[in-house]
Amino acid sequence: MKKLIAFTLAALMLLSVSVFALADEADSDLAYVQEKGTLVVGITEFEPMDYRDTDGNWIGFDADMAAAFAESLGVDVEFVEIEWDNKVLELEAKTIDVVWNGMTLTDEVTEAMECSNAYCQNAQTVIVPADKAADYQTAEDLEGLVFAAEAGSAGEAEVEKLGNECTPVLTQADALLEVSAGTSDAAVIDLLMAAAMVGEGTSYEDLVNTVNLNSEEYGVGFRKGSDLAQALNDFFVESYEDGSMLEIAETYGVQAALIDQTADKAE
Amino acid sequence: MDLILQQMPTVLKALNVGFLQTLKLFVATGLGAFPLGLVIAFGSMSRFKPLSLLTRFVVWVVRGTPLMIQLLIIYYFPGMVLKNNIWGSGEAGRFLASAIAFIFNYACYFSEIYRGGIQSIPRGQQEAGMVLGMTRSQIFFRVTLLQVIKRIVPPMSNEIITLVKDTALARIIALQEIIWAGQSFLKGSHGIAGAIWPLFFTAVYYLAFTGVVTLVLGRLEKRLDYFR
Amino acid sequence: MAILDVKNIHKSFGRTEVLKGISFSLEKGQVVSVIGSSGSGKTTLLRCLNFLETPDGGSIAVNGETLFDAAEPATQREADIRRKRLHFGLVFQSFNLFPQYTALENVTLAGKLLAKEEPDYKTRKKELFAQIDGEARALLAQMGLSDRMDNYPHQLSGGQQQRVAIARALALRPDILCFDEPTSALDPELTQEVLRVIRQLADRQTTMVIVTHEMAFARDVSTHVLFMDGGVVVESGPPEQVIGAPSQERTRRFLESFTRP
Numbered sequence: 001m002k003k004l005i006a007f008t009l010a011a012l013m014l015l016s017v018s019v020f021a022l023a024d025e026a027d028s029d030l031a032y033v034q035e036k037g038t039l040v041v042g043i044t045e046f047e048p049m050d051y052r053d054t055d056g057n058w059i060g061f062d063a064d065m066a067a068a069f070a071e072s073l074g075v076d077v078e079f080v081e082i083e084w085d086n087k088v089l090e091l092e093a094k095t096i097d098v099v100w101n102g103m104t105l106t107d108e109v110t111e112a113m114e115c116s117n118a119y120c121q122n123a124q125t126v127i128v129p130a131d132k133a134a135d136y137q138t139a140e141d142l143e144g145l146v147f148a149a150e151a152g153s154a155g156e157a158e159v160e161k162l163g164n165e166c167t168p169v170l171t172q173a174d175a176l177l178e179v180s181a182g183t184s185d186a187a188v189i190d191l192l193m194a195a196a197m198v199g200e201g202t203s204y205e206d207l208v209n210t211v212n213l214n215s216e217e218y219g220v221g222f223r224k225g226s227d228l229a230q231a232l233n234d235f236f237v238e239s240y241e242d243g244s245m246l247e248i249a250e251t252y253g254v255q256a257a258l259i260d261q262t263a264d265k266a267e
Numbered sequence: 268m269d270l271i272l273q274q275m276p277t278v279l280k281a282l283n284v285g286f287l288q289t290l291k292l293f294v295a296t297g298l299g300a301f302p303l304g305l306v307i308a309f310g311s312m313s314r315f316k317p318l319s320l321l322t323r324f325v326v327w328v329v330r331g332t333p334l335m336i337q338l339l340i341i342y343y344f345p346g347m348v349l350k351n352n353i354w355g356s357g358e359a360g361r362f363l364a365s366a367i368a369f370i371f372n373y374a375c376y377f378s379e380i381y382r383g384g385i386q387s388i389p390r391g392q393q394e395a396g397m398v399l400g401m402t403r404s405q406i407f408f409r410v411t412l413l414q415v416i417k418r419i420v421p422p423m424s425n426e427i428i429t430l431v432k433d434t435a436l437a438r439i440i441a442l443q444e445i446i447w448a449g450q451s452f453l454k455g456s457h458g459i460a461g462a463i464w465p466l467f468f469t470a471v472y473y474l475a476f477t478g479v480v481t482l483v484l485g486r487l488e489k490r491l492d493y494f495r
Numbered sequence: 496m497a498i499l500d501v502k503n504i505h506k507s508f509g510r511t512e513v514l515k516g517i518s519f520s521l522e523k524g525q526v527v528s529v530i531g532s533s534g535s536g537k538t539t540l541l542r543c544l545n546f547l548e549t550p551d552g553g554s555i556a557v558n559g560e561t562l563f564d565a566a567e568p569a570t571q572r573e574a575d576i577r578r579k580r581l582h583f584g585l586v587f588q589s590f591n592l593f594p595q596y597t598a599l600e601n602v603t604l605a606g607k608l609l610a611k612e613e614p615d616y617k618t619r620k621k622e623l624f625a626q627i628d629g630e631a632r633a634l635l636a637q638m639g640l641s642d643r644m645d646n647y648p649h650q651l652s653g654g655q656q657q658r659v660a661i662a663r664a665l666a667l668r669p670d671i672l673c674f675d676e677p678t679s680a681l682d683p684e685l686t687q688e689v690l691r692v693i694r695q696l697a698d699r700q701t702t703m704v705i706v707t708h709e710m711a712f713a714r715d716v717s718t719h720v721l722f723m724d725g726g727v728v729v730e731s732g733p734p735e736q737v738i739g740a741p742s743q744e745r746t747r748r749f750l751e752s753f754t755r756p
Contacts, residue, residue: 040356045456052457080356083441089339093346095356173453177463197455203462395591398545399605399667400581409604413595494594495649 029226033097039070042082042096047196048252049102061252066100069235088112091223098228099221102192104154109221114229118217119236121257123191124158125209127179127198133208142211145185148178155188158213176204188213192254217259236261271464277457278465285448286472292365292434292444299370304377311382329375334368335436341368342440365437376426384419385411417491424484431477445469496559498523498702499671505552506539513539515726524700528713531723532749537706541673544704545585546576557582557670584664588676590656592648598659599644602631602666634662638692654685658692674705710753714738722746
């Protein structure tokens with residue numbers, strides 16, 4: 001009996017030691033990624049930043065930039081859909097190497113991750129039915145409206161600042177659904193998303209965006225302390241200067257939101 | 268309505284892909300948890316005290332914590348704490364981690380049902396086998412087992428139907444099962460955004476699936492009706 | 496030589512000593528009835544003979560071969576006990592038929608499993624199984640159950656179930672057949688059909704140890720009667736003596752409790 005217990009303990013210890021021994025303790029995240037030969041990019045489906053083309057390949061401004069960055073490092077790129085709430089967990093568990101998904105640089109985000117410089121302008125914008133748009137052109141006009149916004153999003157925070165009643169919903173798309181169905185008067189979503197999803201030629205032709213409530217910026221998140229963030233900043237400067245970044249942005253209609261990377265460098 | 272009909276082919280295709288993942292997780296859990304549950308049941312009934320205490324402790328922990336937390340721990344713990352991500356990043360690793368979490372969790376639930384079933388068989392059955400010169404394993408497989416199965420089919424049916432729906436929990440580690448597939452049309456996917464009906468429509472798949480499972484288990488129950 | 500020789504069996508459960516040194520022997524073809532009130536240790540004695548309990552002291556020999564000796568660990572090896580049990584058959588008070596098998600399958604199951612241990616099992620499987628089936632059918636016919644062979648236990652009356660159980664025990668041709676209150680769970684009319692079968696077996700010189708409360712039957716069928724009380728044999732001898740003219744006060748009191756309604 002004692003032998004059995006001793007054996008079990010020994011086996012357990014051996015197992016944990018070997019697991020630790022296999023652990024990659026390299027200081028440089030860049031070296032780690034280059035050694036394994038793949039940059040694993042954590043994304044969610046988010047048009048126009050990351051989405052699938054008809055063949056099922058990942059495209060979008062972020063996806064194309066991520067592919068170009070991986071190429072510059074001499075590694076393959078792999079896109080993995082994640083549960084957005086678990087993005088920091090995924091990074092720390094090394095199940096992904098980077099979060100590149102139109103991520104707003106909030107205080108929470110920059111604290112939990114090693115973030116790149118901002119590369120895209122975004123805003124929280126108000127969505128109302130097209131036939132009522134004329135009445136809601138300034139923030140003052142919005143008084144008394146009942147809003148819908150994604151729970152925990154920057155949009156919800158903006159509605160709170162306005163002091164209006166707000167229905168928290170599961171996703172930004174749900175918020176649009178609320179306005180479309182008339183169950184909420186207005187919604188607050190990302191400007192970049194609004195560009196792709198409301199107005200002429202979209203799923204919600206009868207909705208438009210009016211007031212921008214704030215302005216915010218998109219960035220890319222790495223593991224805390226990762227040297228990949230600096231590598232990406234360098235890459236941003238390079239591709240901004242040679243025009244390739246603008247070219248990709250134009251493909252997805254986000255060129256107006258692009259942030260001048262050479263100006264960032266000067267800071 | 269027209270819009271839904273127009274979206275239908277794209278949505279069904281995506282839901283089918285998600286459902287296949289749901290089905291795979293269900294089958295893997297079944298294949299793993301049915302036998303593992305039996306091993307755990309024997310462990311908890313062992314006359315070797317440390318083994319039975321250890322087994323019962325593990326069963327208590329597994330049954331006493333949410334499966335969702337177990338999924339998170341199994342998938343993220345190796346990379347985060349042990350600094351060695353053993354699962355990789357892709358779908359295969361997420362599926363494997365999900366399957367292991369589900370198998371272990373369900374095996375613990377099954378083991379308690381097995382234990383109850385085995386202990387409910389009168390001792391006289393085993394003694395009758397013994398005086399007839401049967402070995403322990405002959406008694407278990409030829410005498411006890413079928414009687415145990417007959418008794419545990421109803422409670423196991425409950426667990427199995429719960430399992431069908433529990434597979435949706437694996438989305439917490441981004442396993443793209445059917446709910447994930449249905450929800451993706453809300454945010455926008457395959458050129459469809461803001462559509463909530465695909466999410467509701469997943470219920471039809473679950474209903475059909477549990478319907479089939481109920482039928483199969485009902486037939487099994489009926490086939491064991493010939494003895495009492 | 497005695498077919499069964501039981502010497503000084505002791506057995507305790509915790510601090511309760513249930514058997515305090517039981518000895519008796521039996522010649523081939525003899526029938527011994529063990530009588531006594533509940534708690535006297537008769538069932539425990541039977542369970543010791545069938546190795547369902549391990550005695551704390553004493554020995555058991557069959558045909559001169561010592562099957563068990565509390566003083567010799569070599570006789571207590573788990574692996575050998577299974578084979579040793581085959582010297583005895585046991586019919587339980589609650590039948591303990593296997594519910595998922597028909598009457599015939601209940602009788603043949605153990606025999607077919609044991610046949611696997613024969614050296615020429617693979618080549619002679621068909622022949623062996625046919626022989627086992629044939630013998631089982633004959634036994635069930637002898638029990639008056641020719642038309643019940645394919646019934647499941649729950650389709651049979653208690654008396655029929657007990658007769659299947661007797662056939663099942665006989666199928667392995669034990670040297671000694673034991674009965675543990677075989678009719679206690681039965682209605683009076685069903686009791687008679689089972690007793691009739693046991694009487695037939697006695698007529699055919701089957702060696703039997705019967706624990707029973709049926710005094711008239713014990714007197715009628717036995718060559719020997721053991722009266723047990725408090726874990727010891729109080730009185731033993733031919734039935735005319737033990738039941739007909741008991742010499743011990745305790746025996747008399749026990750028997751009186753039966754004649755009173």
